[in-house]
Amino acid sequence: MAIVQAGILAANAHNTQPWRFHVEAQRIALYADHDRHLGAFDPFRREMMLSLGCALENMVQAAALQGLNALIELTPGRLDAGTTTALDRPVAVIRLERGEPATDSSLYDAIARRRTHRGEYDLGQSISAELQAELIDQISDQEGVHTLLYSREDHPGTMKTLGTLMVQATEEIISDREMAADSAAWFRFDPDAIRHHRDGVTLDTVGLSPVRNVLAKLAPAPSPAEADRIWFKRTRDVHVASAPMFGLITVRDLYDQPSALTAGRIWQRIHLWATSHGIAAHPLNMPMERVDREKQLGQAPLTAERLRAFLGEKEWHATFGFRLGYANAPARFSPRRSVDQVVIEA
Numbered sequence: 001m002a003i004v005q006a007g008i009l010a011a012n013a014h015n016t017q018p019w020r021f022h023v024e025a026q027r028i029a030l031y032a033d034h035d036r037h038l039g040a041f042d043p044f045r046r047e048m049m050l051s052l053g054c055a056l057e058n059m060v061q062a063a064a065l066q067g068l069n070a071l072i073e074l075t076p077g078r079l080d081a082g083t084t085t086a087l088d089r090p091v092a093v094i095r096l097e098r099g100e101p102a103t104d105s106s107l108y109d110a111i112a113r114r115r116t117h118r119g120e121y122d123l124g125q126s127i128s129a130e131l132q133a134e135l136i137d138q139i140s141d142q143e144g145v146h147t148l149l150y151s152r153e154d155h156p157g158t159m160k161t162l163g164t165l166m167v168q169a170t171e172e173i174i175s176d177r178e179m180a181a182d183s184a185a186w187f188r189f190d191p192d193a194i195r196h197h198r199d200g201v202t203l204d205t206v207g208l209s210p211v212r213n214v215l216a217k218l219a220p221a222p223s224p225a226e227a228d229r230i231w232f233k234r235t236r237d238v239h240v241a242s243a244p245m246f247g248l249i250t251v252r253d254l255y256d257q258p259s260a261l262t263a264g265r266i267w268q269r270i271h272l273w274a275t276s277h278g279i280a281a282h283p284l285n286m287p288m289e290r291v292d293r294e295k296q297l298g299q300a301p302l303t304a305e306r307l308r309a310f311l312g313e314k315e316w317h318a319t320f321g322f323r324l325g326y327a328n329a330p331a332r333f334s335p336r337r338s339v340d341q342v343v344i345e346a
Contacts, residue, residue, distance in 0.1 A: 016038065019051070135273055172290055
């Protein structure tokens, strides 16, 4: 149960917490909770699988601290035809074997402290080349997944281009009323709703200063159009403008389910590593979300072509984007459901 507890503290899209666990003595089966997907925002449940991959990584770290080797079996599946793993089949199974306790607990220790930081980052404090090299070492053992890092000092033009893609995709998302509505459904402005659901994105987690956070809680909830306008403005003027570093996680097959799970594990490890070094982290997945939406609607793959031109190759596809940097203030905790709410019977 301690391993499951670590799993439910993982990063996940919109704090949907789309997981369920079946626990046996030496085996934990991880299931997707398809009632918790993001609709038009994630039509092929690719981001759901990324979220479940994050939970897997946390559980691997928790098992290692107990002296257990976590052997992961990923269930094959395709996402591009809507044929995600059947509801009665797990997306992954962790088999636990006795091993030696982990000698380095830094990633595990970061699990409870990890936060998504949506506030402003300090452009005057860059991530050193030594730390970047250490980060690459942390994530270099996963086949079929590549991680690309771009810093403002070393790649100013690339940073500008990628930032423009992120802002453009955000504008297109809020212009798509179905996408915007399915995203807005997971924002919790009412304290009673937060206590009842224990999920979603709250005002405490959007990166406002303490004073603005208090004022926002006293004000009426914004209309959907106003909330979209605020999100676009913060994406452009805070998230992109203050990012010292962007990153992309790429895969060969964007809609291969095991690849999405593995990419999620990579993101969680990056985020835990960043937390252990006092570095803030924040997903910026808007271009990839537009890729999925254009595919769902049968539209011309404009965003996919923009990303392909950015990457300069056809074999690798961006599945996850993020920013890293040093924040001026700590991020706040997101609500989470309890273990007994996510553990299921056979």
